Amino acid sequence: MLYTETKIEVRYAETDQMGVVYHANYLVWMELGRNHFIEESLGLRYYDMEQLGFLSPVIDVSIHYGKPLRYGQEAIVKTWLLAYDGLRVTYGYEICYADSGEIAITGETKHVCVTKDDFKPVALKRELKDWHEKYLQALEEG
Template sequence: MTFTETKIEVRYAETDQMGVVYHANYLIWMELGRTRFIESLGLRYFDMEQLGYLSPVIDVEIHYGKPLRYGQEAIVKTWLSDYDGLRVTYGYEIRYAESGDIAITGKTKHVCVTKDEFKPVALKRELKDWHEKYQQAIQKREN
């Protein structure tokens, strides 16, 4: 399976009054992991946007485990969970760097759209290099 791991150092500004990571910050860390994963495939969101396309999130799923705190380190593991030519789903595990305990598991689902009209497009027609890289990642996951 193709995946990336991104190290995150929990900053004070990312915690709430209880001293734990504010729940919405996990979404930011998922984005960091997703960006790193895409780059590991030899692709960049920036290039997609320059061609006139965006990849908005259309669904998010998060399951919270043991909360992280200021000063701890986390590892964001990211992989391609599903791809059907139009929608792409990324999977995530955010774990404690030291113990491996799970802080969250989750998924984000995306669709590619035109920048101007937000009209959905099929990657296999409009962004063939993305389609091919996603197909390869899915095949590696299945083997």
């Protein structure tokens, strides 16, 4: 499976009153992992997509929380391409303890490509052929 691993150092500001990572911060870490995957594994950049007049908003997110991470610990965000149908793309994630590999969360985000001006969905096959091809290649390697 084609994937990337992104190291995260848990900062104090990312924790809540209980001393564990506040649940919404995992979404930020998933975004960091997704950007790393797109750049390192696919050789693409969201910035270039946006310069062409397109965006890729999240349309669905799913997270299963396991063992919480705490300030001072290190995590690894494992990211891969889970599904692609020509319009929607789904990324998979595992966020694990860096020292033990124990899973803290698993999750998915689903995205669609839209025009920047009016948020109308577009088919990557027609508008962003390089993204379409890279997604297909990543699925074949997975």
